[in-house]
Amino acid sequence: MLRLNRRSSARTVFRLLGTAGLLALLSAPVSAQVTAFKQAIAEAASKSDAVAKFYRENNYQPIWTGEGEEHRARRAALVQALSTADVHGLPVDRYRLDRLMDTMRNAETTRDLGMVEVALSRAFVTYARDIQTGVLRPSTIDDGMVRKVERRDGDAYLRELETSVPGAYMRTLAPTSPQYRALLKEKLRLEHLLAEGGWGPTVPVRKLEPGDSGNAVVSLRNRLIDMGYMTRSASKSYDKSLQNAVQAFQSSHGLEADGVAGKGTITEINKSVGDRLKSVIVALERERWLTRDRSGRHILVNQTDFSAKIIDDGHVTFQTRSVIGKNTSDRRTPEFSDVMEHMVINPSWYVPRSIITKEYLPKLRANPGAVGHLEITDSRGRRVSRNHNFAQYSARSFPFAMRQPPGKKNALGLVKFMFPNKYNIYLHDTPQKHLFAREVRAYSHGCVRLAQPFEFAYALLAKQSETPKDFFHRVLDSGRETKVELEEHVPVHIIYRTAVISPKGQAEYRRDIYGRDAKIWSALSNAGVALSAVRG
Structure with a gap:
C-alpha cells in the first residue's frame, strides 16, 4: 500500500x-x-x-x-x-x-x-x-x-x-438502430476515401449517352470505377457496361434510371466524398432525433426519396411513390412523427383557410361563379349562394368555408389516411396521377400524395380484415364518406434523409430539395463538428 x-x-x-x-x-x-x-x-x-x-x-x-x-x-x-x-x-x-x-x-x-x-x-x-x-x-x-x-x-x-x-x-x-450502425460504417468508409484523395477528377457537365466516345466518357468511366459502380476498363466508348454502371448509380441516388448521363446525373456523380460525408453526419444527427422504439409496424415517409413505406419488424412490406410539398415557404412538408388512427374512404376536401384566402378568394372576387367544383358554406354548414357579393371580403374578413364533395375528381382522391396533427398534414390519394412519373415530386400544398393509395389501404386493413381489398371496395362503391378506424394505430414518421443505407447495406444518397440538410450541417459545423480523413 x-x-x-x-x-x-x-x-x-x-x-x-x-x-x-x-x-x-x-x-x-x-x-x-x-x-x-x-x-x-x-x-x-x-x-x-x-x-x-x-x-x-x-x-x-x-x-x-x-x-x-x-x-x-x-x-x-x-x-x-x-x-x-x-x-x-x-x-x-x-x-x-x-x-x-x-x-x-x-x-x-x-x-x-x-x-x-x-x-x-x-x-x-x-x-x-x-x-x-x-x-x-x-x-x-x-x-x-x-x-x-x-x-x-x-x-x-x-x-x-x-x-x-x-x-x-x-x-x-x-442509438442502436440498424440504420445508425450502418451510417457509422459508411462514415468510416468515406473518411478513409477522403484520406486517399476521393474519387478522382470530376466529369465535364454535359449530356453523355450510349454511343458517345472521347475524353468526357473516359472521365465518367474512371469516376464510376473509383466509386465502385464498375470494374476497370480502358474503353473510351459509352458501351453497355458503362450504361449499366450509370443506371446503378442513378438507382442508388433517386434519379431516373435511364442509363443516360444527363446534367443532373453528372452533377450528382461529381459530388465529392466530403459532400457525401456531410450528408452521413447529418443523417446520424437526424437518427438521434427519432424515437428509439421503431419495432413492430410503422410508416416511414422520406421526403427526399419521394417515397412512403410500411415497415413491419424492420422489414419493408409495402412501398409506393409519393408527392410532397412544393419548395416554397408556405408549402414545404414539415418533419414530425405522429400516430395514424383512421382512414376516410370517399373523403370530402375541406379546403384549408390558407388556400381559400390565397388562391380561391381572388377568383371569387373577380367572378362569383369561379371554382364551381367547391361548395361555399357558412359557419353553420349551410351552402352560400354564388350570387353573394364576395368582392366585399378581404383575406382576413372572409367568413366562409369551402368544401369539395367526394368523387373521383376530389383533390384528395378517393381515400385519405389520418394522423390528426396541428399541421393539417396527412397521406392521401390524388387525381393528378401524372406527377408520379416525374423524378422530382414536390408539388403539393404540404400533404403527402400516394401513387398506390388503394394498395396502401389494403396493407393497413390486412391487420383487421381477412379480405381487406373486398372490404375497402364495398365501402368505396357506396360513394358515401366513411371513416374507418384502424384497430391498431400505426406510428408515422415523416423524415428527411439525404443519406440512407439500404436493407442490403448499400449507401444511397438523395438531393437536399428543401436545403434543410445544408442548414443542419452549418449548425453542426458551428458547434464544432468537422470532417476528418482517416488513414486505415
Missing part, C-alpha cells in the same frame, strides 16, 4: 492515485474536508439544474472522485467516450476533454476536487444528451423541422450511471 506523510502535497497524491482517496489523505480534519467538498459541489453544480438536483438528492456524495474501483472505472469510461465522440459525428471540443484532464491533474485542494467532480458530471450529461438525442434542436434550424425530440433530464443519466457498469452504460447511449 502506498504510504504518505503529512507533508506530501495534494497534487502528488492526485497524480499517483487520480482522485481516488484524495479526500481521506488531505491533512485537514476529515469533517472540514467533507464540508469543503460538499460546498464546492453545491457551488459548481448550481450552474446546471439537472446536476444540482442529482447532488442534492445524493447528499453531495462523489461518483467520480471518491475511493474505489467503481470511481476509477467511471472516469476511464468517460474519458474513452469523450475522446472518441467524433466517431459519432459529435463535436469533440464541446466536451473540453483537455481542460478536464488539466483540471484533474492540477487539483490541489478539497475544493478543487469538488470542482472536478461537478466538471466530470457536466461533461458526461452533455455528452449523454448529445449522443442519445442529438446536438441540435430541430426547430431552431428550420421552421419546417417541427419534430419533437424527447430529451431526458440530466440527473436521470447520472442516476443510471451510478448503478451501472460504466463502459457498458456509455455504449448504450448511442
Whole structure:
C-alpha cells in the first residue's frame, strides 16, 4: 500500500492515485474536508439544474472522485467516450476533454476536487444528451423541422450511471438502430476515401449517352470505377457496361434510371466524398432525433426519396411513390412523427383557410361563379349562394368555408389516411396521377400524395380484415364518406434523409430539395463538428 506523510502535497497524491482517496489523505480534519467538498459541489453544480438536483438528492456524495474501483472505472469510461465522440459525428471540443484532464491533474485542494467532480458530471450529461438525442434542436434550424425530440433530464443519466457498469452504460447511449450502425460504417468508409484523395477528377457537365466516345466518357468511366459502380476498363466508348454502371448509380441516388448521363446525373456523380460525408453526419444527427422504439409496424415517409413505406419488424412490406410539398415557404412538408388512427374512404376536401384566402378568394372576387367544383358554406354548414357579393371580403374578413364533395375528381382522391396533427398534414390519394412519373415530386400544398393509395389501404386493413381489398371496395362503391378506424394505430414518421443505407447495406444518397440538410450541417459545423480523413 502506498504510504504518505503529512507533508506530501495534494497534487502528488492526485497524480499517483487520480482522485481516488484524495479526500481521506488531505491533512485537514476529515469533517472540514467533507464540508469543503460538499460546498464546492453545491457551488459548481448550481450552474446546471439537472446536476444540482442529482447532488442534492445524493447528499453531495462523489461518483467520480471518491475511493474505489467503481470511481476509477467511471472516469476511464468517460474519458474513452469523450475522446472518441467524433466517431459519432459529435463535436469533440464541446466536451473540453483537455481542460478536464488539466483540471484533474492540477487539483490541489478539497475544493478543487469538488470542482472536478461537478466538471466530470457536466461533461458526461452533455455528452449523454448529445449522443442519445442529438446536438441540435430541430426547430431552431428550420421552421419546417417541427419534430419533437424527447430529451431526458440530466440527473436521470447520472442516476443510471451510478448503478451501472460504466463502459457498458456509455455504449448504450448511442442509438442502436440498424440504420445508425450502418451510417457509422459508411462514415468510416468515406473518411478513409477522403484520406486517399476521393474519387478522382470530376466529369465535364454535359449530356453523355450510349454511343458517345472521347475524353468526357473516359472521365465518367474512371469516376464510376473509383466509386465502385464498375470494374476497370480502358474503353473510351459509352458501351453497355458503362450504361449499366450509370443506371446503378442513378438507382442508388433517386434519379431516373435511364442509363443516360444527363446534367443532373453528372452533377450528382461529381459530388465529392466530403459532400457525401456531410450528408452521413447529418443523417446520424437526424437518427438521434427519432424515437428509439421503431419495432413492430410503422410508416416511414422520406421526403427526399419521394417515397412512403410500411415497415413491419424492420422489414419493408409495402412501398409506393409519393408527392410532397412544393419548395416554397408556405408549402414545404414539415418533419414530425405522429400516430395514424383512421382512414376516410370517399373523403370530402375541406379546403384549408390558407388556400381559400390565397388562391380561391381572388377568383371569387373577380367572378362569383369561379371554382364551381367547391361548395361555399357558412359557419353553420349551410351552402352560400354564388350570387353573394364576395368582392366585399378581404383575406382576413372572409367568413366562409369551402368544401369539395367526394368523387373521383376530389383533390384528395378517393381515400385519405389520418394522423390528426396541428399541421393539417396527412397521406392521401390524388387525381393528378401524372406527377408520379416525374423524378422530382414536390408539388403539393404540404400533404403527402400516394401513387398506390388503394394498395396502401389494403396493407393497413390486412391487420383487421381477412379480405381487406373486398372490404375497402364495398365501402368505396357506396360513394358515401366513411371513416374507418384502424384497430391498431400505426406510428408515422415523416423524415428527411439525404443519406440512407439500404436493407442490403448499400449507401444511397438523395438531393437536399428543401436545403434543410445544408442548414443542419452549418449548425453542426458551428458547434464544432468537422470532417476528418482517416488513414486505415
